[in-house]
Amino acid sequence: MEMSVLWSLALYFLLVCNGVHVEASNHTHRNLQSLPKEQPYRTAYHFQPLKNWMNDPNGPMYYKGVYHLFFQHNPYTPVPGNIAWGHSISYDLVNWVHLEPAISPSEPYDIYGCYSGSTTILPSGKPAILYTGVDLNNGQVQNLAMPKNASDPLLREWVKSPLNPLISPVDDIDRSDFRDPTTAWQGPDKVWRVIIGGRINAVGLAFLYQSKDFVNWTRSNKPLHSSNKTGMWECPDFYPVRINSQNGINNFAQDKFTKHVLKASFKDQDHYILGNYIPQTDNFSIEYDFMETGFDLRYDYGKFYASKTFYDSAKKRRILWGWVAESDTALDAIIKGWAGIQSFPRSIVLSANGRQLVQWPINEIEKLRTNNVSFEGKELKQGSVLEVSGITASQADVEVSFDLPNLSETESIDPNQVDPQQLCSQKGASTNNGTVGPFGLLALASKDLTEQTAVFFRIFKRDGKRVALMCSDQSHL
Template sequence: MNSKSLIKAREYELQEEAKVNVSDRAAFHLTPRVGWMNDPNGFSYYKGKYHLFYQYYPYDTSWGPMHWGHACTEDFIKWEYLPAALAPDQEYDDFGCWSGSAIELADGTHALMYTGVVEDPQTKEFTQTQCLAVGDGIDYIKFENNPVIDGSLLPEGGSRADFRDPKIWYDKDDQLYYLVVGNRTEDGSGAILLFQSPDVKQWEYVTTLDRSDNKYGKMWECPDFFSLDDTQVLLVSPQEMRAQKLEFHNGNNSICLLGSYNKKKHKFGRESVQSVDQGLDFYAPQTVETPDGRRILIGWMQSWESSRNQPHDNKFFGTMSIPRELSIKDGRLLQKPVKELEKYRDNRVSYQGVTFKEPMQLDGINGRILDMDICLQMPEATTNDVVTIAFAKDHENETIIQYFPHSGLLRFDRNNCGFNCDILNVRDVETTPYKLKLRILLDRYSSEIFLNEGERVLTSTFYTPIQATDITFQATSEAYMDITKWDLML
């Protein structure tokens, strides 16, 4: 039996969805049915479809008591909305059903693991616990003995106020369920805890897999833990990061810790750390493994800072990134858009060996819903040379990519994209000198820029009027370019 709170949310989203202008939504990225969206949750494969839940407040375009919104897809590109899955309606989650994950159980049901949050009315302090709901892909019943993991199972020094975002999986060899969850430690920074269970209902603490020690931010949120190309990957989203050269930036980051894992001893050996996405709008990624063995990642295509720039007349806010296929090459995580996107390509326009210096446009190279490959070269570049690509451009607005080929620096700049408040709008990343491959996805109000086959990615939003469709190229000295662009037709 669904609670009154969940029934109310479902009725509201169904009613208000009809008032959303479809052309305001992204064409091939998931947006909320209505209201507010943040972190992806429960990314899982169930009964032939990929299910994605998300942090959701249907009643406003600002953050509120967290529900779980719900959508599914067969190809990661076209999404179908399903009714809201969870609402805060129990004593242990009355401040919100926060982030978590999902898995198909042996009996064919779909289990959701999430963080229930309670706020003390006097002290205003939070208590966070891990909770279970089980259902059929539409309706979910919360476990009568929730929470299944509470503060009594934490290691010494673990915070009961910052203990969230369980990611669950099943190990066929051990015949056990495992989950990782973020926790704040006695030094004020973050750690990732490992728990195990025979049945998803009875859990025990196993070990601490890794911890920040105040080097990579404070609280570690939204962990994910998996094997990829003979490498063990731990994804975390640290809060309160301090910038470290150009790899990490201030504030909320998403980082990837690569290493080895001794499964018998449950010991993770960290070998390297890198940023997952170096754009201005990306957080809280989560992955799923497909039946054909691919590891697919999706993240919240937004940041808390830029969320203040949302359009005032929209009835929804928030977008997910394009789902991305992951691989490891030369000790680095690579990302590329899912291959399914390519079947939506149309109207191919291609130019080879283009030479340019003065501002230039190319016939057929424009638009706001597109997939574009560019190979830039400036082999004789000096320290003062720069190549500039401007998109979503008209007489007043533009977003630009600047490539400094002598140093191999790339700069993303949305200062003139139409934002209405002063936030960070520029991000620099290191890439290869003299020659650079880019793949650029535009979807109305967002850009995802993949450098050198996905060695680095920059994801950002902008709210330039949709009529601004020009793309221009210029350089301080003679530059060379091959370019292919497809419209994406959905």
């Protein structure tokens, strides 16, 4: 298996398991970018603005040869408030140029914040932004913005529609929980569809709206999907994935070779389900619902929330971003001058068995590598720790392969009672109660190992197949 992690201080391989020998090879690379002296804890791999607050990624897209990333941003301080749409552009998804905010609070329908939303490329090739505004009455409404000059590949200026708000909460909709429109899509009838996150009482759902002109929207009789196990849905995402293919597809693709992903953000995690979508009836028939035992599918079990995907037409792939919140206090953020990063952009496809999604950091991340330090053929025995020497950088990108010669006695787990987070907490890095594992890396490690963060694996058998559990143990920070 291979993995990529960030680390600082020192890096070690560890093996704490019963009689398993590990062949390991690793490549560590110091980042090309230097960290400002006044901000020594800024990451150099992940996207973040130059300063101040950032949360949800919004409306990523590829337009006229340029990648655009918008994001929830407070341009003035490193704490939430004054939320605008920050805007940065890139030609390689690695090196970014920061522009002026694309949308800022200015009108009665968004004066208390320009919340999350999405971009849609219209049939004319022109992009459109649908976003949530918080109005004068603290209600959440949906608004439209268009580029002032669509021939500008940098899309530096955006104009809000004079018809805003386009969609307002009525009837049974909670006006304070009605937000985050998705990328829109057209059915075979050329009618636009969009979903908006919300809840009715304790039921989380995706409100479905339709429009013939992208301006006048009508609520459908039923939501695209709902669940009474989740609570409020934030930042929903809905998109197709191709069966038996490593390529992504755009949001208009609907045929017998596709499944659809519905993602909702709730309970501080990004959960998704798979199903078949029939555009003629807007029926979404699912395979397993949110929070069903044994099939609680998530993008990530760490700090990863309010994610957004987009179709990269240049390289025919679907790319996923997620907001990585930090554990710092507001005072810490003020002292640092910034808060919030985005995850690595990841390519995302349907697994070969069609039961879940598979992700991997995009190849462009490797452009940040230099000063290669590598070794291979090292054997780790039970209880041993091997230091990776020659590293002086505060951050590194690591590729490591472990060869496990004996998997015949792999521990079995009940497929209907699997909670990865609970397993990680019960079977920590120093808990020697597994037949295969734990093994992995000690990052953020002091020389005497009294301080460390373990990133480790255990191997289990589930439904007759071997599966890997990846955990982090921060009990020795």
